[in-house]
Amino acid sequence: MIEPGDRVLVALSGGPDSVALLHILKDLQSRLGISLLAAHLNHGIRGEEAEEDARFSKELAESLGIPITIKKADVLNFKSRHKHSLEMAAREVRYHFLTETASALGANKIATGHTANDQAEEVLLNLVRGAGITGLAGIPPVRDDLFVRPLIRCRREEIISFLKERKISFRYDSSNTDMAFLRNRIRHRVIPILKEENPQIVRTLSKTAEIVRDEEEFLDGYTEKILENISVYDRKTRSVKVKIPDILRHYPAVRRRIIRMCIKKLTRKVWGIGFEKIEEIIGMCSRSGERASVELHGNMVAEKYGENLVIRVKPRESDLNYCFPISVPGVYKIADPFDVIISLEYLPSETYLRQAHGTAHWAKLEPCEAIMDADMVNFPLEIRSPCPGDRFVPLGLGGTKKLQDFFVDEKIPRYMRPFIPILQDTDKIIWIIGYRIDDRVKVTPRTKRLLRIKWTEGANKEV
Numbered sequence: 001m002i003e004p005g006d007r008v009l010v011a012l013s014g015g016p017d018s019v020a021l022l023h024i025l026k027d028l029q030s031r032l033g034i035s036l037l038a039a040h041l042n043h044g045i046r047g048e049e050a051e052e053d054a055r056f057s058k059e060l061a062e063s064l065g066i067p068i069t070i071k072k073a074d075v076l077n078f079k080s081r082h083k084h085s086l087e088m089a090a091r092e093v094r095y096h097f098l099t100e101t102a103s104a105l106g107a108n109k110i111a112t113g114h115t116a117n118d119q120a121e122e123v124l125l126n127l128v129r130g131a132g133i134t135g136l137a138g139i140p141p142v143r144d145d146l147f148v149r150p151l152i153r154c155r156r157e158e159i160i161s162f163l164k165e166r167k168i169s170f171r172y173d174s175s176n177t178d179m180a181f182l183r184n185r186i187r188h189r190v191i192p193i194l195k196e197e198n199p200q201i202v203r204t205l206s207k208t209a210e211i212v213r214d215e216e217e218f219l220d221g222y223t224e225k226i227l228e229n230i231s232v233y234d235r236k237t238r239s240v241k242v243k244i245p246d247i248l249r250h251y252p253a254v255r256r257r258i259i260r261m262c263i264k265k266l267t268r269k270v271w272g273i274g275f276e277k278i279e280e281i282i283g284m285c286s287r288s289g290e291r292a293s294v295e296l297h298g299n300m301v302a303e304k305y306g307e308n309l310v311i312r313v314k315p316r317e318s319d320l321n322y323c324f325p326i327s328v329p330g331v332y333k334i335a336d337p338f339d340v341i342i343s344l345e346y347l348p349s350e351t352y353l354r355q356a357h358g359t360a361h362w363a364k365l366e367p368c369e370a371i372m373d374a375d376m377v378n379f380p381l382e383i384r385s386p387c388p389g390d391r392f393v394p395l396g397l398g399g400t401k402k403l404q405d406f407f408v409d410e411k412i413p414r415y416m417r418p419f420i421p422i423l424q425d426t427d428k429i430i431w432i433i434g435y436r437i438d439d440r441v442k443v444t445p446r447t448k449r450l451l452r453i454k455w456t457e458g459a460n461k462e463v
Contacts, residue, residue, distance in 0.1 A: 001141065001148045002109060004033035008148075009107035011098055012038045012061065012068065014053040014171035017113030019060065020159045021151055023168060025111065026064050038068040039101045043075045043090050046175060053171050069101050087181065102146070114139050114149040117156040117187075120205035124186050130275060132256070137216045138209030155202055223257040226250070230258075233265055236337045236419045239312035240265050244285045247309065255282050259302075262311045266300065273297050285309055305413050312415060320418045326381040329451070334383070337419065340457050342383070346374055347450040349443075368434050368456070372441040374449035378426040383433070386422055392429035393439040403432070410435060423453070 002008060010025060012018045022038060029036055040057040042050045054070050061068035079089035098110050119138045126135030141152045151159065163170060179185055194201040230246040233239075240262040247258050256278050263273060273296055281302045284292045292304040302311045319337050326332060329344040365371065390403035407417050423431040431437045433455050443450065 001150060002032060002034060002111070006032075006109045007035040007037065007105070007107045008109045008111050009037045009039055009098065009102045009105065010066075011094075011110060011112045012040050012057045013113070013173070014040070014057045014060070015113070015173055016159055016163055016170045017115055017118075017151060017156070019113075019168060019170040020162055021111060021113040022060070022064065022066070023166065024162075025150070026066065036066050037105055037107055038066050039098055040068060040070045041094050041097045042070070042072040043093065044073055045075055045086075045090070046173075049174060053173075056171050067105075069105070071097055071101075073097065087183070099146070108146070110147050112147060112149055113151055115151050115154050115156050115159060116202050116206040117191075119152060119209050120191065120202045121183055121186050123205045123209050124190060125183055128182065128186070132275060133212055133216055133219070134260070136209065137213035138206075140213065153206065219253075219257060220261070223254060223261055226254070227258060227261050231262065231265075234416075235339060237312060237416055238266060238315070239310050239415065241308055241310045244304070244307050244309050247282070247285060252282075259311075262309075263296070263300070266311065266313055267298055273300075281309070281311075303415065310413070310415065315418060321385055323382055323384040326379075326383065328379060338421065338457070340455055343454045343456070344381075345452050347371075347452055349447045349450050366454070368454065370431050370437050370453045371443055372430065372437060372451045372453070373443055373447045374451040375447075376441045377430055377451055381423060381425050381430075383421050383423055385418055386420060390422065390429065392432065394436045395439050395442055397439060403429075406432065406436070421455075 008025065010018065010022050012022055022036075025032075025034070025036055038057070038061040040054055040061075042054045044050070046053075054072075058068055058070060073093045075086070075090050075093050078084070078093050079086055082089065082092075084092065102108075102110050122138045123136055126138070129135070139149060139152065141149050162168075175181070176184060177188070179188070191201060198204055227242075230242055232241045234241070242258065242262060247255050250258065256275075259278050259281050260273075277294065277296060280294050284294055284302070284304050289304070290306050294302045296302060296311075299314045300311065301314060302309065304310075322337065324332070324334055326342070326344065329346060331341060331343045334340050334342065386403055388404075391400045392403065392406075393400050394406060403422075407420075412420065420435070421433045422429055423433055428440065429438055430441045431453065
């Protein structure tokens with residue numbers, strides 16, 4: 001969880017759990033061989049009380065000799081813009097702040113003060129909301145090798161006892177008693193009733209979450225192996241494609257996990273995408289029909305294209321409008337949205353034609369490689385996104401064709417079309433990259449010079 005040499009950012013709210021965590025880590029700092037930092041976020045919700053929390057946190061961190069970063073956020077505005085619940089909005093803003101701060105300060109671990117009580121509340125909360133096994137696994141002690149919860153097995157009573165023994169002060173968050181929030185109703189009403197039947201209910205639920213989490217890890221690993229063989233991830237379109245028969249041949253539990261894992265490949269989280277949405281996607285896959293779609297939370301969509309299921313993030317406007325100039329032949333690196341290297345070089349036609357034995361060599365070209373008559377290409381060039389009304393002369397056709405019609409004839413799904421790059425010279429399209437060159441730049445017996453162009457993906461390949 002925490003190792004020698006770690007640079008640990010402690011999420012400090014000023015409440016008992018985070019205050020105890022900060023003191024404990026400070027006590028163990030030399031023994032663990034770690035560096036400590038603190039971060040406090042004022043959510044902008046509780047007015048002067050929140051300002052007092054920030055002042056308290058600043059004074060505490062400074063008294064312990066721990067650098068602290070403090071920021072004020074507008075969670076209500078974020079909630080309104082993203083149509084989240086207040087709790088989800090606060091969580092997203094808080095975790096973004098912590099991740100951003102850790103990155104800026106070079107921290108490789110973020111420690112939060114979650115306890116066994118938080119774990120028990122999370123399990124019951126998810127159960128009430130209708131979660132599956134993933135939800136019943138509760139709060140992971142370690143997430144993404146970044147977030148760590150050192151107190152996850154400690155009960156809140158033990159935390160309070162520790163603070164009282166050490167005469168350490170802390171802040172109370174008044175919103176923790178607001179019964180408008182389901183979590184508070186579970187904490188103050190449901191758990192006390194369950195304690196009457198089982199005085200160790202917090203420990204019991206915490207242990208249950210641990211057991212379920214072990215099962216969850218096994219099932220995730222099993223599903224991951226399946227997904228490796230049946231899915232295709234496309235970085236530039238931010239999509240995952242899976243053959244529908246490869247999903248439906250599995251048991252329902254595995255089908256759901258395949259869908260969830262596809263979503264996590266794109267967003268690393270599935271908040272707001274629950275059982276009903278997953279079932280809706282599986283239902284869409286099971287029904288006849290070539291085209292259908294299911295809108296998902298987080299600007300995502302699941303689409304059926306014949307026998308393929310595509311789950312993707314809807315593109316931003318900047319993704320759909322790109323243009324990269326190429327002034328002269330050479331090697332160019334293009335990062336977003338393609339992550340490619342494009343190389344352009346002149347070749348002597350006699351050498352090429354002698355090696356190629358006429359046109360036989362065309363069959364050996366890679367899909368993202370093209371040979372053109374250099375004297376028919378007018379520099380400077382540009383690589384751009386497709387535009388409405390685009391036309392070109394596909395090799396071998398002899399007449400112009402709308403790019404839109406070409407895409408349809410090639411059976412290119414609509415979501416992929418904006419990401420198919422167009423190479424254009426000063427007055428015409430010369431190559432639909434990866435598909436077809438323009439007939440006007442083809443090699444002929446009269447060709448004197450050749451232009452070879454290669455489009456190589458993976459310039460900054462992600463592993």
